[in-house]
Amino acid sequence: MPQTFSRQQFLRAAALLGAALALPALAAADTFPSRPLKLLVPFSPGGNTDVVARLVGQGLAEALGQPVVVENVPGANGAIGASRVAAAANDGYTLLFGTAGTQAINPSLYRNLSAKSLDDFEYIALVTSIPNVLVVNEAKTPVKSVAELLSYARERRSGMSYGSPGMGSTVHLSGELLKSATKLDLVHAPYKGSAPALSDLIGGQIDFIFENITPALPFIQSGKLKALAVTSAERLPQLPQVPTMKESGFPTFVTATWNGVLAPKGTPRAVVQRLEAATLKVASSPEFKAKVSSLGGEPRLLGSAAFRDFTRTEFKHWAGIIQAAGLEKQ
Structure with missing residues (x-):
């Protein structure tokens, strides 16, 4: 005779199953990181993306208690490095220091990319905007x-x-x-x-x-x-006498690159949350803000969900510019 369960028994069993399935992720978060991490910069050394990435890498190493190795993989406006991270193991140990180019512009410029490529990553945190x-x-x-x-x-x-x-x-x-x-x-x-x-x-x-x-x-x-x-929305503290493009007769002319940390799709949520907290802690420090300001940039902090939504808005923004310019996909 088939065994039947009461609603209360069913809910208790479902809760126990959920807890069992969550144990590996919780264990990964408890031990993460247990070895060095890699932060891949998809551009050559020396540029603003590389400089800010090394600041973040140093801060993450201190916050996480493990070395963070910064590796430069330039090419195709950052697409080569970004693709390498997207294909990496989704364990949180290989991260991308992404930009407006890699995340919001390239999907409209390269034939092998599309808006779907935005879903190849877990969004950790946005840290800067550089007009x-x-x-x-x-x-x-x-x-x-x-x-x-x-x-x-x-x-x-x-x-x-x-x-x-x-x-x-x-x-x-x-x-x-x-x-x-x-x-x-x-x-x-x-x-x-x-x-x-x-x-x-x-x-x-x-x-x-x-x-x-x-x-x-x-x-x-x-x-x-x-x-x-x-090209910022407001005048920059470093150049207070220089007007914006908006003030110069172009009310919608606001452009900037930006930097944020990403991980491969499928990285455990608990690991993403650990990296998010560490990245935001680094980017909110007075030392980081002062250094970014000295470079002419603006610290801009967004957590995981807000960063993901921001990227999709930016994709639409740049896609419109690319379409208006009549640029063909490469």
Whole structure:
């Protein structure tokens, strides 16, 4: 005769089963981390992403009690490094220091990626936002404001060039956004990094650039480059006299790169929560905030769920810019 269970017995059995299934995850959280972690930076050493990643890595090592090895895997606007992390073991020991490029822009630029690739990761925490700044070499481009730059470009009618550290960067797409908004004939000059792009701007080989504030700031402060506008929503403390693009006649022109920590999809929730708490602790420290501010960035802290939602909003934002620019998938 089949055995029957009361509703109370059924609920008790379900609770016991749930607790049993949760034991491995709880055990993993209790022992995590038990060995060194790897924080993969999908860009070359020396850039703002690498600098901030090393700050986070050092802080995580102290917070978690295990070494955090920072590894640089550049290529394809960060897509190569991001793909490597997505395919790694989902145990919390291989992490990605993601950016607007890897998480929000690349899915609209590369044929082998799509919006679905946003689900290849567990979102740990967002830590910084780093806006761009529109700069010129006045000896080459004799203007002092965005309005003067546009007038100068219309007088020349064609051929004005803007540099970038590579296809698909927020620097490149900021230039494309200006191009589509003004209908000017502007020529994109891609470089292999910010350093050669800024060098050619100083040397007079290109006309302007929307560069990340971090590498551009020393040249602005030394007078080698003239800042016309910043792409942040508000003026930056480091450049209080420089207006925003919004103030310069472009009310929706807000662009920035950003940095956050991610893990492969399927990383145990308890491990994600441990990493989230540690990352937010690091990023909320006065030392971290001071260092990011000195780089021209803005500390921006979002936990796991908010970071995931933010990334999806950013994906739609950049997809619209890419579509307006008519850029084909690579």
